[in-house]
Amino acid sequence: MKNIVVLISGRGSNMEAIVQACATEGWNARIAAVVSNRPDAAGLDFARARGIATAVVDHRGHASRESFDAELQRSVDAFAPDVVALAGFMRILTPGFVAHYAGRLINVHPSLLPAFTGLHTHRRALESGCKAAGTTVHFVTADLDHGPIIAQAVVPVLPGDSEETLAARVLAREHVLYPRALRWLVDDLLRVDGLVVRHTRGEPQLLV
Ligand code: NHR
Numbered sequence: 106m107k108n109i110v111v112l113i114s115g116r117g118s119n120m121e122a123i124v125q126a127c128a129t130e131g132w133n134a135r136i137a138a139v140v141s142n143r144p145d146a147a148g149l150d151f152a153r154a155r156g157i158a159t160a161v162v163d164h165r166g167h168a169s170r171e172s173f174d175a176e177l178q179r180s181v182d183a184f185a186p187d188v189v190a191l192a193g194f195m196r197i198l199t200p201g202f203v204a205h206y207a208g209r210l211i212n213v214h215p216s217l218l219p220a221f222t223g224l225h226t227h228r229r230a231l232e233s234g235c236k237a238a239g240t241t242v243h244f245v246t247a248d249l250d251h252g253p254i255i256a257q258a259v260v261p262v263l264p265g266d267s268e269e270t271l272a273a274r275v276l277a278r279e280h281v282l283y284p285r286a287l288r289w290l291v292d293d294l295l296r297v298d299g300l301v302v303r304h305t306r307g308e309p310q311l312l313v
């Protein structure tokens with residue numbers, strides 16, 4: 106049985122989707138803990154209500170990113186994680202933290218990487234006139250939003266879309282894509298060759 110630790114900063118709907126999929130699909134894994142850098146993250150309430158262990162490491166109590174990441178690492182490691190999943194986690198992580206979890210740290214990012222790394226992806230996709238948008242699950246490396254891509258899902262950008270309507274369309278796909286990709290990692294079905302990730306049994310890594 107593998108231990109999954111989920112890192113959140115807010116609503117936690119992707120974390121919820123992971124918790125639900127793990128339970129209903131009978132993964133060989135458990136959600137060992139949900140850890141937030143914000144004490145008021147709504148996702149913490151969902152985790153507590155489900156009897157999942159929670160922890161808060163508030164970045165505001167730290168003078169440097171190194172000091173925050175050191176405490177975050179201690180907190181996460183207390184749950185003996187095999188996999189660490191960022192789910193709407195909003196703090197850039199130091200190279201030392203990323204190296205400690207190399208190969209077992211993944212993220213869901215709300216764009217079709219390598220387009221629109223960083224923040225405000227939906228606004229930037231709309232401003233750029235893109236006709237397609239989407240989401241990416243990737244391994245986290247020190248190079249922000251540039252780690253090897255595990256899976257992507259595409260959605261249309263529709264005439265009249267606002268940041269909110271596009272974000273909602275992308276989020277609905279994240280709730281399908283992220284649990285699926287995470288389960289592949291749990292089941293050791295991914296091989297990484299440079300930036301290229303392959304599913305060893307040829308499952309489609311693109312959701313259209
Ligand atoms: N850390 C590393 N080293 N590499 C990645 O690929 C990471 C990462 C940390 C988080 C998620 C990412 C996203 O999906 C992620 C990927 C936050 C920021 C950011 O600028 C950027 C990318 C992501 C998450 N954060 C600000 C900061 O100064 C704070 C913003 C806030 O608190 O609202 O850390 O988009």
Ligand code: GAR
Nearest residue numbers: 115116117118119192193213214215
């Ligand atoms: C998700 O769309 C995720 O891709 C995005 O924020 C949302 C979090 O929702 N992540 C980022 O923008 C990271 N910078 P959730 O908290 O309900 O899962």
